[in-house]
Amino acid sequence: MDKILEAIQAGASGEEIASLPIPESYRAAYVKRDEADMFEGVDSWDKDPRKSLHVDEVRTPELAPDEVYLAVMASSINFNTVWTSIFEPLPTFGFLDRLARESEFAARHQRDEHIVGSDASGVVLRVGSAVRNWKPGDRVTVHCNHVDDQDPSAHDDSMLAANQRIWGFETNFGGLADLSIVKANQLMPKPTHLTWEEAAVNALCNSTSYRMLVSDNGARMKQGDSVLIWGATGGIGGYATQYVLNGGGTPIGVVSSPERAEILNRMGCEAVIDRKAAGYQFWSDEHTQDESEWRRFGKDIRAVNGGEDVDIVFEHPGRSTMGASIFAAKRGGTVVTCAATSGYMVEFDNRHFWMKLKKLLSSHFANYAESYAANRLIDQGRIQPLLTDVFSLDQVGEAALQVHHNKAEGKLGVLCLSPEEGLGIDDPEKRDRIGEDKITVFRNS
Template sequence: MSHLDEIQQAILNGRLDAIAELPVPESYRGVTVHADEVDMFEGLESRDKDPRRSLHVDDVPTPELGPGEALVAVMASAINYNTVWTSIFEPIPTFKFLRKYGKLSPLAKRHDLPYHVVGSDLSGVVLRTGAGVHNWKPGDEVVAHCLNVELEGPDGHNDTMLDTEQRIWGFETNFGGLAEIALVKANQLMPKPAHLTWEESASPGLVNSTAYRQLVSRNGADMKQGDVVLIWGASGGLGSYATQYALNGGAIPVCVVSSPEKAEICRKLGAELIIDRTAEGYKFWKNENEQDPKEWQRFGAKIRELTGGEDPDIVFEHPGRETFGASVYAARKGGTIVTCASTSGYMHQYDNRYLWMNLKRIIGSHFANYRESWEANRLIAKGLIHPTLSKTYSLEETGQAALDVHRNAHQGKVGVLALAPEEGLGVRDEELRAKHLDGINAFRGA
């Protein structure tokens, strides 16, 4: 039996107190991209780039454990858009991030390798902790958020997202969560929600924390009760959490989706005001270079039809180029457009008259700090916000899972099993789970 097999069996048999005595494996399987393949999709449109070609499952050496860090045995992980971007080498190959990080210190040099172990979510069990770690020990069941910070300068000590050395783990750093073992900083760790399976608890991390900061936190839109919140992609990995936070916080979500099936998912979550943008036939762009303000107006009229004449107080933006002009137009006077991504393109265009003359605000929001991530995870653990897992793949199927997300052929979040041999394992609080089973399973089979 290999060392990894021993660790897996100890976890599955509940012998977590034995973890500290088991040897750490010298290597493990991880999902990687290779530096010598960054040009493999040259000449192809983004939509034609296939993550199944670029994502590999390799046996890689276990990294050295540094001060303030932890090695985690990964039971499950999940796919995020940053893994898709990594796999198609857009907007730039992530090896540029690793090279830059590697110049920071001798310890950071570990990350600058000709392969990149990807993934920005995990649930699992702490194997070892480095010098100076006091809050976590081997055998602790954990999830990890993806904020990697150094905090050696002053800028990040009010909001760690502003640290000059802020990075996204598994995207801008190596040794990510789509693997059997992951390397994290100890201040990325949070308690695993006891009523969830390994794959369910792995899936919220990145998107749940992102949605919390973007919509709820004072660093984002600072949503209040009664706010009308326009949510693009409201049944997707990010939007599904925004929809839950709006409903949970007493706001009024207006959910924009692209099919009747996605509309039904929003209704399952409790949303009532839904726009099927495909059925309505909105075409915000006349051509590659020119938008159509009449379509913005038609879209705004539809929102007011649903809300009884009210425009959105908050627009929850992440598609980017395709929708941003409509978002700026649609927000109410004095309203807020809060953006965290640009999945349809980074170069936004909008009519600035609607912004400045109506005193609207655009807020940039990127992931979340430790406190925000902790609060978001706490709400998951209490059963007030639920995971949106729709489907789970094996580690060997990660390329297909990333392709599904790349082609928007998924709902909610897509999970990946690592050391967990099957779905359904890891539940410690069956009573709490039973109370929320419908919410937990809302996206299953979608």
């Protein structure tokens, strides 16, 4: 890997990179199968990714015809990395075992270590015999939709494919490593004005937000729509805020501190609700929700939204907020959800749902076309990275703990093969045109 890094830093040609040998092993972050019960009986909050995530050498898998070897320059932390590291809601080795039954090449994923990570930026080192559109030396980012296009269910919307998976979560050989194997249809051009770490943090969360709000598969946000965004400075919320602003809508950002409210204001989001300062208690106990708190929340929303309820609710906390989200949406409005970080078993008052003709829409990551469109907006400088801090690969456990305990704004980048921050900018003039202050708005918060 040292020779590969030297070649990349020296600006080696694609032919020169293709001539370099692929190492027999590489450094990666992973969890172990025989430790899947290490947190048994421990409260979720107290489960520590620093204990379960290991960084060491792993053997290099064989390359399938439709894949590439990727030198991973940088990656990032997502909630699915946290879920894998704390083995919730279940250990991810079951995903790998089911994948292994599909084909000869799929069997490679069944290992006693699960290499994690669902984002990456890097350089293509080698391509499989069936790869057409990419070549060694290409600088790319990776989206995490792992799908087999031989399945007919994948061709209307690949997120509906019977065997759709999230790379690095439901597959092995993820991006938190110096090397990865990636299907060619996961690759996208790296935005030329961004560093490796800035380019690495976007694909999963940016594509997810694009599908939820902009795509025909999502809420189909239009100009003038007001959108309530939970966690509006978080990994997906920060991109959602930008899409609402870019699309001529009004974001109402829900955050948990004055500092996060200030970030939203700098982004151009004027309507902000500090949920911690307001002290909402949507649940009076673990079994009972408090409708009076929903009503207080709705009143606060109308106070910053011109006296109106919101057209769309951008929902992802799940159990703690779904009742309030359904209540807060306007008559005929839409709640679009992609996750359940506070709990999967959600409840809401169906009277406020059916009698006011509201819609609850599910959304999961994004298909290739949506991911590509979202990446293009990053490359155009219309959507900015949410990078707030950068860790080394050896610090991946600490980075995952910060996300687990909601200590991080935006996205946390992880340097993999890249030896330091600030590398990988291919078009500094374009960066100047877009503006350093815009690109680093979260970093400088």
